[in-house]
Amino acid sequence: MGGIIGHVATPTLSEQDRDTLSVMESLKLDNWLENHEVMVQQIINMVNADNIRENLRELSRKPHLAGSSRDNELAELFRDRLLEAGFDTADLVPYNVLLSRPNASNPNIISLHANSQEQWRSHYKEQELHADDYDEDFIHAFNAFTPAALVETEAGTGVVYVNYGRVEDFEQLDKLGVNISGHIVMARYGKIFRGNKITHAERWGASGVILFSDPADVAGLGQDPKDVYPNTEFLPGTGMQRGGTIKRKGDPLIPGWPATDYAYRIPKEEAELPKIPAQPIGYDDARVILEKLGGPAAPSEWVGGLKDVAYNLGPSWTQQYNNWKLKLNTHNTNEVYRSYNVIGTIRGEVEPDRYVLIGNHRDAWGYGAIDPSSGTAHLLETARVLGQLKKEGWRPRRTIVFCSWGAEEYGLIGSYEWVEEHLHKLQERATAYINSDLCTEGPVLTAKASPMLWNVLEEVVKKVPGVHSDGTLHDEWTAWFKVDQGLDAP
Structure with missing residues (x-):
């Protein structure tokens, strides 16, 4: 009797309840994994x-x-x-x-002068290595958001070589008694963000920054034509690294808010942008400047890969060029x-x-x-x-x-x-x-993942066929990078 009463007293499922249960059933992971291997x-x-x-x-x-x-x-x-x-x-x-933007008709130039005559000027675009390399829309080399300005050294004064432009590099120069204030500094790319190099130069009172890619970092086989692009993957001497310089991400005029049509913008003068000019050059041009630089010798770990260059710290020139001076002239514009x-x-x-x-x-x-x-x-x-x-x-x-x-x-x-x-x-x-x-x-796909996706990434690459073998991509990663679990590298 109790069983009959219990059965009769239990309410039946409404149509809404049935729909809810149907949705909950569909949420079961097993249902979505049944055809997983087939779909992959x-x-x-x-x-x-x-x-x-x-x-x-x-x-x-x-x-x-x-x-x-x-x-x-x-x-x-x-x-x-x-x-x-x-x-x-x-x-x-x-x-x-x-x-x-750089100025298309008035490119940024670094030049050397003696006796009121220009002796040399830097390149503002790469050497064309193929017949179809030229395009009028290919921009000149520049560092985005750095200001338009003309700064120059006094006669007999060159630049200060600051290695990678890190805080510890500037502090080392302080210990060596090399004054930065009022001078143009020259830093090689690498180790830290280029914008931080410019910020550090500002902090130490520099008037401008010249950036270059050192062969020690970008030309592993050598600097001869046979050792660089297009014959290898390495950077040729006229290659210049363009890039942004602002440390705050997003639109500089509306920090923290979307840059929509109705948004309020702060004036450009109030934006967190670099205050001193900067310009990238290739290592062929860097050699022309650094080989003439005098002053004390740089620490051994600061010496890069430029041939026949002593990597002196400056700011004076060597005796042969003691009446020369350097000009850094940029014409960048910032527009919405x-x-x-x-x-x-x-x-x-x-x-x-x-x-x-x-x-x-x-x-x-x-x-x-x-x-x-x-x-x-x-x-x-x-x-x-x-x-x-x-x-x-x-x-x-x-x-x-x-x-x-x-x-x-x-x-x-x-x-x-x-x-x-x-x-x-x-x-x-x-x-x-x-x-x-x-x-x-390079020869193998690389990937990185946050910790929550490590295992997902590992399982996925176990299903992808290898490129260089009959195994899987995971097999190739294991062989290349000796990584068996977690894929925290490459």
Whole structure:
């Protein structure tokens, strides 16, 4: 009797309850893993290397500096490809941000003078190594956001060599009795962010900065033509490293807020930008300056790889050049440009309000064949594959968000502005971000992951076929980097 009463007294499930249970059942991970191996193999089989190659050719066909017409064309291309693939949404997201440009008709120049005559001037662009290297949109060498200025040394005075421009390097010069104040300093790239080198020079009272890539850091086989690009991967003597210099990420005029049409901007004069001029040069030009530099000898660990250069500290010249002086003349401009992100989505089936983001920046200082277009070429092929799966009835568990960021080279500006605009939603709903920038570098794919994704990354590469063997990518990583667990390197 009790059993009958209990059975009759138990309420039946309502239609709403049944729907809730159905959703909870679908949330079980096991249900989503049943066809996991089949889908992984299907995705691998669908990826077409020829598509990636053609994507890369198109993306790197012309220079595409942030905010340029070509950069905007590539933003539209990325959006159109996502829509063609079948994404649910794909939109251009504009921001008005401060960007920096060299003067196309009046390039930045470092020059040496004696007896009121110019004796030498630096190069402002690289030597053309191929017939099709020239493009009028390829910008001259410059350090973004450094001011336009003319500074010069007194006759008989050159520069102060400051090694890598680290705090400890400037402190070492203090101990050696070498005065920085009022002098132009010369630092080699490496060890720390270029913007910090300029900040340190400002702190020690320098009037300007010259940056160069030392052969010891970038020309491992030597400096002869046979030892550098295009014959090897190493930097030739006219190669110059362009780059941003601001330490605060995002738009300098609207720190902490998105750079939308309605945003208030602080005056340029109040922005946290470098206050002294700076200019990059190649190591061929660096040799011309450093070989003439006198003063005390640099510490042995400061001596780089330039042939027949003593690496003296300065600021005086050697006796032969004791009436020479140096001029640093820059003409950079900082103006607000319209830069575009592209945001595309495939809506999730079970947890549409949870986001897995995958992205890469789009802009480059030049053609950007490796940084960033090697990554964007792969992103476009990944989008095509996922779009094809969607057309066949598949949907991801969570919403997938594809992101093509603008103005990254200037200080992660595009991604910062978008995150600032959607910060609260991302804090609550974003589950992972996968960045695809320099996708290929050398003979093996490299990847890094935060601790929460280490195991995920390890499991994924165990399923990807190897490039140089019959094993998996994980096998090749283990052989190359002696990493068996965690993938904390490369």
